[in-house]
Amino acid sequence: MIDFDDLARRAAHYQASLDGRLVRPEYDAVAALQRLEQPFPEGPSTPASIFTELDEIGSPATMAATGGRYFGFVTGGVLPAALGADWLAAAWGQNAAMDVMSPIAARLEEIALRWIGAALHLPATGGALVTGATMANFTGLAAARETLLARQGWNVSSQGLFGAPAIPVVVGGEVHASMRKALSLLGLGKDRVIQVPVDGQGRMRPDSFPTLNQPAIVCLQAGNVNTGAFDPAVELIPLAKATGSWVHIDGAFGLWAAAAPGRAHLMAGYDQADSWTTDAHKWLNAGYDCGIALLKDAAPLRDALDVPAAYLSHGAQRQPMHYTPESSRRARGVPVWAALKSLGKQGLADLVERCCGHATRFAEGLTQGEFEVLNDVVLNQVLVSFGSSEQTKAVIAGIQEDGTCWCGSTQWQGRTAMRISVSSWATTEGDVTRSLEAILRVARQTRDQGALQS
Numbered sequence: 001m002i003d004f005d006d007l008a009r010r011a012a013h014y015q016a017s018l019d020g021r022l023v024r025p026e027y028d029a030v031a032a033l034q035r036l037e038q039p040f041p042e043g044p045s046t047p048a049s050i051f052t053e054l055d056e057i058g059s060p061a062t063m064a065a066t067g068g069r070y071f072g073f074v075t076g077g078v079l080p081a082a083l084g085a086d087w088l089a090a091a092w093g094q095n096a097a098m099d100v101m102s103p104i105a106a107r108l109e110e111i112a113l114r115w116i117g118a119a120l121h122l123p124a125t126g127g128a129l130v131t132g133a134t135m136a137n138f139t140g141l142a143a144a145r146e147t148l149l150a151r152q153g154w155n156v157s158s159q160g161l162f163g164a165p166a167i168p169v170v171v172g173g174e175v176h177a178s179m180r181k182a183l184s185l186l187g188l189g190k191d192r193v194i195q196v197p198v199d200g201q202g203r204m205r206p207d208s209f210p211t212l213n214q215p216a217i218v219c220l221q222a223g224n225v226n227t228g229a230f231d232p233a234v235e236l237i238p239l240a241k242a243t244g245s246w247v248h249i250d251g252a253f254g255l256w257a258a259a260a261p262g263r264a265h266l267m268a269g270y271d272q273a274d275s276w277t278t279d280a281h282k283w284l285n286a287g288y289d290c291g292i293a294l295l296k297d298a299a300p301l302r303d304a305l306d307v308p309a310a311y312l313s314h315g316a317q318r319q320p321m322h323y324t325p326e327s328s329r330r331a332r333g334v335p336v337w338a339a340l341k342s343l344g345k346q347g348l349a350d351l352v353e354r355c356c357g358h359a360t361r362f363a364e365g366l367t368q369g370e371f372e373v374l375n376d377v378v379l380n381q382v383l384v385s386f387g388s389s390e391q392t393k394a395v396i397a398g399i400q401e402d403g404t405c406w407c408g409s410t411q412w413q414g415r416t417a418m419r420i421s422v423s424s425w426a427t428t429e430g431d432v433t434r435s436l437e438a439i440l441r442v443a444r445q446t447r448d449q450g451a452l453q454s
Contacts, residue, residue, distance in 0.1 A: 023064045
C-alpha cells in the first residue's frame with residue numbers, strides 16, 4: 001500500500017523549502033546522485049523505501065523551477081489546483097486514448113480545449129493535447145500538409161510523400177528550433193524552408209515576404225523566444241491567404257497574451273490563422289508535460305492522425321487518440337482543466353499581466369543600473385547585455401553560481417545576452433526585488449574585477 005500521508009508530507013516539505021534554498025542544487029546534492037548508480041536489484045523494494053530514497057537523494061538535486069525565482073527557458077511553475085489534479089489523475093491511472101477507456105479524461109480534455117479557445121479568442125473547432133510545443137507544432141502542421149496535398153488530389157496518409165507535389169514552407173528568420181524539428185519529422189525539411197528576414201526585435205518583415213505562386217504553409221510566431229515580439233499578422237496573413245496558403249502560429253507562450261486585455265493587441269490578426277500551438281506547462285502553469293494544438297477546422301487533423309482498427313471506438317463522442325500523434329497517453333486534460341478552472345478569465349488575465357509587469361521592472365532596474373536591455377519589453381521576456389560577450393558570459397555564470405535566481409544565456413543577432421523569462425504564478429514582487437539585487441550585485445562585482453585585471 002502507498003502511504004499517501006507520507007508522500008503529502010514530503011511534497012509539502014519540498015514546496016515549503018523553495019523560498020529558503022538556492023535555485024540551483026548544491027554541488028554535494030548533485031554529487032550524491034552517484035548513490036543511485038546501483039546494479040538492477042535482485043529482489044523487490046517497498047514503496048516506502050523508494051519514496052525515502054527519492055526524497056533524500058532526489059529532492060535536493062532538483063532545480064527549484066516551481067519557485068518564484070527561476071527565470072530560465074520560459075518555464076512556468078505548477079498552480080496548486082493543477083498539481084493536486086495531476087496527483088489525482090495519477091491515482092486514477094487513466095489511459096486518455098478513448099472515451100471508452102476513460103470517460104472523465106476524454107470529457108475534461110474536450111472541455112479544456114474549448115475553454116482555451118475561448119480564453120484566447122480563437123475560432124477553433126477542435127484540437128489536441130500533446131507532450132509539448134514540438135509535438136503541438138507537428139500536429140498543426142500535419143493538418144496543414146494533409147489539407148494542401150488533398151487539394152491537389154494527393155492523399156499523403158495513404159500515399160506518403162514519395163512523388164507528392166512539393167509544398168513551400170515560409171518561416172521567419174527567428175523561427176524556433178521546435179518548428180524546424182516538427183518540419184523535419186513531417187518530411188517537409190527543416191532546411192528547405194523559405195526564410196523571411198526579420199527586424200531588430202525578431203519580427204518577420206512584410207516588405208520581405210516572398211511572392212508565392214502556389215499555396216504554401218506559412219508559419220508565424222506569436223512571442224519570440226528571446227524578445228517576446230510578435231510577427232505582424234495583420235499584414236502577413238492576408239498575403240498568405242491571397243494564395244490559398246495555410247497559416248500556422250507558433251505561440252508556445254505568446255498566445256496567452258490574448259487572455260489579458262492589456263496585452264491582447266499583440267495578438268491582432270492572429271485569429272485569421274488556420275492552426276495555433278501553445279504550451280500549458282509554460283504560462284498556464286499546468287505542469288509538465290502538455291502542448292496544445294488548436295485548429296479552425298479539426299477535420300483535417302483527424303484525417304491526418306486517425307487510427308483505424310476494428311477494436312477501436314469510432315462513436316459520436318470525440319476520441320482523443322484520433323487527433324494526436326500518440327495512442328496511449330496520460331490524462332493531460334485533468335490538470336489543464338483544473339488550472340483553467342482555478343484561474344477563470346480574470347485570474348488568467350491577472351497572471352499574464354503580473355508576469356509582464358515583473359519583466360518591465362527587471363528591465364527598468366537593469367537600465368537604471370547602466371546595463372543594456374536589448375529588446376522592447378512588450379511581454380515577459382528581457383534580454384540584457386553586460387558588455388562584451390566574455391563579460392556577459394561571466395555575469396551569467398556568476399548569477400547561476402550565486403543561486404539567488406536562475407537566468408540563462410542566448411545569442412541574439414550576433415550578441416551574447418542573458419535572458420530573463422518571467423512565467424511563474426509563484427513569482428512575487430519580493431522575488432523580483434531579491435533577484436534584481438543579486439543580478440546587479442554580481443554584474444557590478446564582475447565588472448569591477450574585470451577593470452582591476454585590465
